[in-house]
Amino acid sequence: MPKSATREQRTSTPRVAWLLGPALVAGVAYLDPGNVASNMTAGARYGYLLVWVVVVGNVMAWLIQYLSAKLGIVTGQSLPETLGRRLRNPWARRAYWLQAELVAMATDIAEVIGGAVALWLLFGVPLLWGGMATGAVSIALLLIQSRRGARSFEFVVIGLVAIIAFGFTYGVFIGPPDPAGVVGGLLPRFEGTDSVLLAASILGATIMPHAIYAHSALSRDRFAPVLLEAIDDADAATLEDRRGIATTRLLRATRWDVTIAMVIAGTVNLCILLLAAANLAGVPGTDSLEGAYAALQAGLGPAVATLFAVGLLASGLASTSVGAYAGAEIMHGLLRVRVPLLARRLVTLIPALAILALGFDPTLALILSQVVLSFGIPFALVPLVRLTADAGVLGSHRNRPLTTAAGIVASVLLIALNGLLLWLVLASG
Structure with missing residues (x-):
């Protein structure tokens, strides 16, 4: 068999299992401490009322x-890189970078604080030292990514995702929810202004701008070698055909990757809400992570509470690593500057550590970080939908009209709900 045929047989149709991973890493953003706080609070305050919000948010997240992964695969560029090339005005590019950088730092605050709270709950580690430990572990994970490659980083993060899933779902089997309540919660409705605020908070914590930036970069890094190998040894006449076939197969595998990641993330988030709805509804003090931990310990026993805290710790460690990766990509793509990973990580840890050192309420800091995130959603969503619908950018792989319409509807809904969240928070403050 000719060499080119052998290579094509071996690489143009890579095993789907080997292609899974980027979405699972990006999906960690949907399992961060901000999500935990929002879903626990929703279940404790309103029972099963907002089950439908978690489901709708997960569908939009898929x-x-x-779309983010498709942009990275087809163009070979991340969303920040693509925008950095299209924004000709340097001041516009810097302004876009600044808001994206602030979003990444706000994400980091929530994740480091979540890890610090988990270490305090588990071992009594002071919050400041817990934040430092969380930052140190995230640095180690990022060094794995930079020195061992994307695949090794994926394996570590996927392992943490498994811990997160077990830690947050175990309690549902010990204190199971009411099936009728779950079914009733699928009917879209609200009960007052506070439930609207909480629904907007759930969606704001679900769709995070840094996950969009990160996923396009993760897909680029993982699949660029696959595409290069797929077109190796091809003559000019067949080059585009072979690249197109390889890209189509990668996109098909990516749909599976995103589906698996979102099913895991959606299930875990739903279990967090159901755990609170079934066991913490009406219990005072459960509007904070510490209060929820104490209530779980009193109601379901120390094993459930400990696993919850372990899941929270894994959530903080995994999500802060992905957030730092996204921040590095944002700087590189928009400013075309690469800062040493260690130096950048140390700088972005400062705001979170300062908050912990000042004794600021951790749960309130988590909530405020979600408000900051809501500012960045339009800047990530609108360009993503616009670029993936452009034949000049994605060619034959551009969105179908129905996909673009769905992206526009999701964008408008998310922007409107996050605008409502901001208005309600500012009005109540």
Whole structure:
């Protein structure tokens, strides 16, 4: 068999299992401490009322993450890189970078604080030292990514995702929810202004701008070698055909990757809400992570509470690493500057550590970080939908009209709900 045929047989149709991973890493953003706080509070305050919000948010997240991955695969560039090349005005590019950088730092605050709270709950580690430990572990994970490659980083993060999933779902089997309540929660409705605020908070914590930036970069890094190998040894006449076939197969595998990641993330988030709805509804003090931990310990026993804290710790460690990766990509793509990973990580840890050192309420800091994140959602969503619908950018792989319409609807809904969240928070403050 000719060499080119052998290579094509071996690489143009890589095993789907080997292609899974980027979405699972990006999906960690949907399992961060901000999500935990929002879903626990929703279940404790309103029972099963907002189950439908978690489901709707997960469906929208599937579409958005797939579009992000598709952009990275087809163009070979991340979303920040693509925008950095299209924004000709240097001041516009810097302004866009600044808001994206602030979003990444706000994400980091929530994740480092979540890890610090988990270490305090588990071992009594002071919050400041816990934040430092969380930052140190995230540095180690990022060094794995930079020195061992994307695949090794994926394995570590996927392992943490498994811990997160077990830690947050175990309690549902010990204190199971009411099936009728779960079914009733699928009916869209609200009960007053506070439930609207909480629904907007759930969606704001679900769709995070840094996950969009990160997924396009993760897909680029992982699949660029696959595409290069797929077109190796091809003559000019067949080059585009072979690249197109390889890209189509990668996109098909990516749909599976995103589906698996979103099913895991959606299930875990739903279990967090159901755990609170079934066991913490009406219990005072459960509007904070510490209060929820104490209530779980009193109601379901120390094993459930400990696993919850372990899941929170894994959530903080995994999500802060992905957030730092996204921040590095944002700087590189928009400013075309690469800062040493260690130096950048140390700088972005400062705000979170300062908050912990000043004794600021951790749960309130988590909530405020979600408000900051809501500012960045339009700047990530609108360009993503616009670029993936452009034949000049994606060619034959551009969105179908129905996909673009769905992306526009999701964008408008998310922007409107996050605008409502901001208005309600500012009005109540």
